[in-house]
Amino acid sequence: MKICVLPGDGIGPEITAQAVRVLNSLDLKFEMEEALLGGGAVDATGNPYPEATQKLAREADAVLLGAVGGPQWDSLPREKRPERGLLGIRKDLNLFANLRPAILYPELANASTLKPEVVAGLDILIVRELTGDIYFGQPRGVREENGERVGFNTMVYSESEIRRIGHVAFQAAQKRNKKLCSVDKMNVLECTQLWRDVMIEIAHDYPDVELSHMLVDNAAMQLVKAPKQFDVMVTGNMFGDILSDEASMLTGSIGMLPSASLDDKNKGLYEPSHGSAPDIAGLGVANPLATILSAAMMLRYTFGLEEQALRVENAVKKVLAQGYRTGDIYERGTNKVGTREMGDAVLAAL
Amino acid sequence: MKICVLPGDGIGPEITAQAVRVLNSLDLKFEMEEALLGGGAVDATGNPYPEATQKLAREADAVLLGAVGGPQWDSLPREKRPERGLLGIRKDLNLFANLRPAILYPELANASTLKPEVVAGLDILIVRELTGDIYFGQPRGVREENGERVGFNTMVYSESEIRRIGHVAFQAAQKRNKKLCSVDKMNVLECTQLWRDVMIEIAHDYPDVELSHMLVDNAAMQLVKAPKQFDVMVTGNMFGDILSDEASMLTGSIGMLPSASLDDKNKGLYEPSHGSAPDIAGLGVANPLATILSAAMMLRYTFGLEEQALRVENAVKKVLAQGYRTGDIYERGTNKVGTREMGDAVLAAL
Ligand SMILES: CC(C)[C@H](C(=O)O)[C@@H](O)C(=O)O
Ligand SMILES: CC(C)[C@H](C(=O)O)[C@@H](O)C(=O)O
Numbered sequence: 269m270k271i272c273v274l275p276g277d278g279i280g281p282e283i284t285a286q287a288v289r290v291l292n293s294l295d296l297k298f299e300m301e302e303a304l305l306g307g308g309a310v311d312a313t314g315n316p317y318p319e320a321t322q323k324l325a326r327e328a329d330a331v332l333l334g335a336v337g338g339p340q341w342d343s344l345p346r347e348k349r350p351e352r353g354l355l356g357i358r359k360d361l362n363l364f365a366n367l368r369p370a371i372l373y374p375e376l377a378n379a380s381t382l383k384p385e386v387v388a389g390l391d392i393l394i395v396r397e398l399t400g401d402i403y404f405g406q407p408r409g410v411r412e413e414n415g416e417r418v419g420f421n422t423m424v425y426s427e428s429e430i431r432r433i434g435h436v437a438f439q440a441a442q443k444r445n446k447k448l449c450s451v452d453k454m455n456v457l458e459c460t461q462l463w464r465d466v467m468i469e470i471a472h473d474y475p476d477v478e479l480s481h482m483l484v485d486n487a488a489m490q491l492v493k494a495p496k497q498f499d500v501m502v503t504g505n506m507f508g509d510i511l512s513d514e515a516s517m518l519t520g521s522i523g524m525l526p527s528a529s530l531d532d533k534n535k536g537l538y539e540p541s542h543g544s545a546p547d548i549a550g551l552g553v554a555n556p557l558a559t560i561l562s563a564a565m566m567l568r569y570t571f572g573l574e575e576q577a578l579r580v581e582n583a584v585k586k587v588l589a590q591g592y593r594t595g596d597i598y599e600r601g602t603n604k605v606g607t608r609e610m611g612d613a614v615l616a617a618l
Numbered sequence: 619m620k621i622c623v624l625p626g627d628g629i630g631p632e633i634t635a636q637a638v639r640v641l642n643s644l645d646l647k648f649e650m651e652e653a654l655l656g657g658g659a660v661d662a663t664g665n666p667y668p669e670a671t672q673k674l675a676r677e678a679d680a681v682l683l684g685a686v687g688g689p690q691w692d693s694l695p696r697e698k699r700p701e702r703g704l705l706g707i708r709k710d711l712n713l714f715a716n717l718r719p720a721i722l723y724p725e726l727a728n729a730s731t732l733k734p735e736v737v738a739g740l741d742i743l744i745v746r747e748l749t750g751d752i753y754f755g756q757p758r759g760v761r762e763e764n765g766e767r768v769g770f771n772t773m774v775y776s777e778s779e780i781r782r783i784g785h786v787a788f789q790a791a792q793k794r795n796k797k798l799c800s801v802d803k804m805n806v807l808e809c810t811q812l813w814r815d816v817m818i819e820i821a822h823d824y825p826d827v828e829l830s831h832m833l834v835d836n837a838a839m840q841l842v843k844a845p846k847q848f849d850v851m852v853t854g855n856m857f858g859d860i861l862s863d864e865a866s867m868l869t870g871s872i873g874m875l876p877s878a879s880l881d882d883k884n885k886g887l888y889e890p891s892h893g894s895a896p897d898i899a900g901l902g903v904a905n906p907l908a909t910i911l912s913a914a915m916m917l918r919y920t921f922g923l924e925e926q927a928l929r930v931e932n933a934v935k936k937v938l939a940q941g942y943r944t945g946d947i948y949e950r951g952t953n954k955v956g957t958r959e960m961g962d963a964v965l966a967a968l
Contacts, residue, residue, distance in 0.1 A: 351805050381843060386731040402752075402773060402807065409808050416777040419812030423752060423773065427766040453859075455701050457752065458759050462769030488864040489872075492842065493731060509803075510860055514838040522839075 269298050269571055272328035274305040274321065277350060278544025279554035279607075280334020286556035286611030287332060287563040290583075293615055294567075294576055301328075305357065306336025306350035306544075316353030317360070325357055330570040331537040332563060335544035359399050363529035363537050364429070365436040366396040366508065367565070370495075370515040370525060375588040376597055379520030382495075392498045392515055393444065395437040396508025398529055400429045403505045423459045425504065430466040432532065437502035438474040447499035449480045451487045451507055463504065484511070491515055516541050523555035523596040526562035528569050536570045538562035548595075552606045555594035557584055560614055583617035590617075619648050619921055622678035624655040624671065627700060628894025629904035629957075630684025636906035636961030637682060637913040640933075643965050644917075644926055651678075655707065656686025656700035656894075666703030667710070675707055680920040681887040682913060685894035709749050713879035713887050714779070715786040716748040716858065717915070720845075720865040720875060725938040726947055729870030736845065742865055743794065743850045745787040746858025748879055750779045753855045773809045775854065780816040782882065787852035788824040797849035799830045801837045801857055813854065834861070841865055866891050873905035873946040876912035878919050886920045888912035898945075902956045905944035907934055910964055933967035940967070 273288060275281035291298055303321040310316050316336070325331050336350040346352065357363075372380065372390040380387045405422030412418075434450075441448040450467040452460035464481055471479045482490065484507045490497060491511065495518050503511060516522050525541040540558030548554055561584060568577035592613045593602040605613065623638060625631035641648055653671040660666050666686070675681050686700040696702065707713075722730065722740040730737045755772030762768075784800075791798040800817040802810035814831055821829045832840065834857045840847065841861065845868050853861060866872045875891040890908030898904055911934060918927035942963045943952040955963065 346808075346811075349805065355806070381733055381736040382731050383733060405770070410812050413776065417812055418774060418776045419807075419809035420755070420772060420774040421807045421809045422770060424768060424770040426763065426768045453856075455699065456705070457769075457771045458696075459769035459771045461696070462760050462767055485859045485863040488838070488860045489867040492864060492867040493870075506803075507860075509835045510838045510857075513835040514842060514864065517839040517842040520843075 269296065270328040271298050271300045271566075272324045272331045273300050273302045274331060274333045275302065276305050276334040276336045276544065277307040277338050278335055278546045278549040280336070280544055282550070282552060282554050282607045283540065283556040283559040284332060284334040286607060286614070287559040289611050290560050290580060290614055290618070291563050293618055296573070296576070305333065305353045307338050307341040309353055310341060310344065310348050310350065314348070316348060316350050317356035322360060325361060329535060330566045331357070331361070332566065333537055333539035334559065335540065335542065337544045338546040355403065357537065358529060359404060361535065361537065362399060362531045364397060364399040364532070365433055365530040366398040367440070367528045367530070368394045368396060368512040368516065368525070368541060370394065370512070370519055372519045373521065373524060373585070373588055376519070376521045376524065378599055379597055380518060381520055382518055387495060387518055390495055390518060392495065393440055393500045394508060394512040394515055395433065395440060395500060395502040396512055397429065397433040397504050399505075400425055401505035423457065423506070425459055425463060427462065427466055430463050431470055433502065434467050434470045436530070437500055438470065438477050441477045441500040442474065445499040446477045447480070448477050449482055449487075449498055449501045451482050451484050451501055451503035451511065453484045455483060460504070467502070487511055488514060491518060512541070521597050523594065524557050524561070526558050526565050528562070528565040530569060534570050536566060538566045552608060553595050554607050555596050556607050556610055560584060579618060583614050586617040587613040619646065620678040621648050621650045621916070622674045622681045623650050623652045624681060624683045625652065626655050626684040626686045626894065627657040627688050628685055628896045628899040630686070630894055632900070632902060632904050632957045633890065633906040633909040634682060634684040636957060636964070637909040639961050640910050640930060640964055640968070641913050643968055646923070646926070655683065655703045657688050657691040659703055660691060660694065660698050660700065664698070666698060666700050667706035672710060675711060679885060680916045681707070681711070682916065683887055683889035684909065685890065685892065687894045688896040705753065707887065708879060709754060711885065711887065712749060712881045714747060714749040714882070715783055715880040716746040717790070717878045717880070718744045718746060718862040718866065718875070718891055720744065720862070720869055722869045723871065723874060723935070723938055726869070726871045726874065728949055729947055730868060731870055732868055737868055740845055740868060742845065742848045743790055744858060744862040744865055745783065745790060745850060745852040746862055747779065747783040747854050749855075750775055751855035773807065773856070775809055775813060777812065777816055780813050781820055783852065784817050784820045786880070787850055788820065788827050791827045791850040792824065795849040796827050797830070798827050799832055799837075799848055799851045801832050801834050801851055801853035801861065803834045803857075805833060810854070817852070837861055838864060841868060862891070871947050872908075873944065874907050874911070876908050876915050878912070878915040880919060884920050886916060888916045902958060903945050904957050905946050906957050906960055910934060929968060933964050936967040937963040
């Protein structure tokens with residue numbers, strides 16, 4: 269069980285360190301090796317996804333990532349920016365299925381900007397396609413035309429790309445409340461009309477799952493209006509980028525939300541849904557729980573260790589119940605701790 | 619002052635009727651003529667934007683639209699669907715600047731799913747580009763490739779398209795709190811890198827406006843987290859479709875929100891931000907206030923009648939203060955009225 273650990277930038281090293289401690293405490297035989305990704309990788313090698321990292325990541329069964337990016341790399345040319353490293357590893361490892369849960373922990377209900385009755389018990393899984401769409405479509409660029417610049421990108425999906433993410437979403441829905449909402453913009457975009465057609469075709473394989481369709485603008489509204497109507501949502505890379513961030517913010521505690529990005533053999537990259545938070549990097553105050561929960565997803569999806577995954581998830585629930593809080597989720601009457609102390613608490617709960 | 623009235627489908631005819639009564643009560647010399655758009659137009663002529671409507675709309679100074687669409691037209695081929703009529707008239711009249719306010723009326727604060735302190739006083743103006751982007755980009759379609767279907771669309775913006783919507787947004791910000799947030803996805807899409815570059819270029823013409831930039835995924839989050847940080851937002855057609863709907867739902871009372879779509883000579887199409895609500899069509903219970911407020915925008919933007927616009931807006935505020943509510947915004951202790959009675963109340967308040 270080989271894990272490639274990519275601490276990345278900003279708070280990345282601090283939070284991955286705690287997730288690594290948790291994994292190591294489980295008495296399983298993980299082989300872990302660290303490598304560079306993102307801004308730190310650019311600084312050291314000139315490449316945000318260096319060859320040494322590529323080799324290690326390809327050989328590993330799973331990748332644990334902290335976060336990438338920071339203001340000091342914002343002015344670099346596109347191909348050297350930290351997020352190129354992230355897009356690069358996703359594409360290189362063929363991690364087409366991005367699973368992003370948006371779960372509201374009862375202890376953290378106050379953190380949401382939405383009224384308690386609207387979000388209490390929220391538990392949505394967003395399945396976002398991650399290696400296609402306008403993110404990678406060709407042609408793309410900026411050209412001169414009639415004496416002015418014209419920028420262009422291509423949204424593109426093939427039937428087989430839609431089908432494979434569709435199967436992942438239907439199967440996820442089967443394990444949950446058996447409701448799948450596919451999000452598109454079929455009234456305007458032919459590409460997403462094909463998306464809808466293919467979803468309808470594969471629905472025949474899952475008679476136990478109730479498939480619905482929603483236009484992306486309406487989905488953005490419904491997430492605000494009545495988010496608990498959703499169980500699993502499936503959508504393309506671009507719409508998924510927007511809707512999964514919107515959904516995660518409904519909880520008000522994005523420091524709690526993990527994610528998994530899988531290929532078709534359950535190899536996966538696991539990372540928190542939040543960013544690299546350069547403003548608090550190195551201070552030892554970042555919340556490591558999203559990364560620890562990402563490690564739990566790794567146990568479940570890549571290694572098939574459902575029981576161990578649940579153990580970690582329950583330990584996280586326990587530390588919340590015990591009142592431990594990092595600054596981002598702190599409220600009066602709870603016990604404010606730093607990154608490492610939070611890791612200690614999870615280890616103790618295990 | 620020629621107005622082309624397009625009642626459209628669903629509740630469209632009921633709500634436009636009230637806006638027409640309001641306009642006629644102002645003792646200005648409007649010439650109004652009705653025509654077909656959307657589903658009704660397809661039924662009558664086979665075309666969602668028939669030639670007679672095209673002629674009338676081109677000759678008019680302003681267009682007042684109810685809403686288009688309904689389930690009975692969902693299975694028609696793309697080019698006959700009601701929303702093609704809407705896209706058609708936008709493009710035909712060159713209505714590139716879509717202004718969508720998201721305002722929370724104090725009397726309706728409870729309607730929001732967000733906590734009162736998060737949305738109290740909310741007043742955002744979204745400026746959405748409306749005739750470009752992936753909505754109209756070529757090439758587009760579904761083709762066969764290696765034995766499977768592949769769907770594709772093209773996101774495209776020229777410098778001049780970005781510049782003209784940028785100027786509209788900066789000028790709108792100058793009349794408000796002088797803060798403009800431009801939304802893009804420059805870290806992934808070259809097309810929106812050009813968007814950002816051009817916004818930065820034209821910012822030099824508006825030293826009194828503070829320009830900021832936000833990635834679209836972050837914008838979707840920030841609208842949920844702290845919507846009052848925004849004054850004016852400007853973005854492309856696709857992102858604007860999603861974000862303006864999300865923003866309007868923050869108020870919880872989308873039945874109150876108007877919109878304007880303008881060309882470069884202040885000719886405009888005015889319509890409520892909500893849809894055709896087929897479920898309550900013909901029942902006389904729909905909320906006409908968004909359409910009446912759209913008529914107020916028409917007075918302001920097309921006819922330059924700021925004073926009359928304010929009169930209508932103040933009349934709407936007054937009926938809310940008086941406790942009149944249609945079903946969509948009703949709460950205990952207020953006076954529930956139908957569409958026509960609400961129109962009566964506004965006329966009385968005028
Ligand atoms: C950093 C960026 C390229 C990335 C994306 O857009 O996919 C991020 O927003 C995400 O959602 O993981
Ligand atoms: C009906 C549809 C084509 C339209 C759009 O996507 O522009 C609508 O959602 C809107 O925002 O006016």
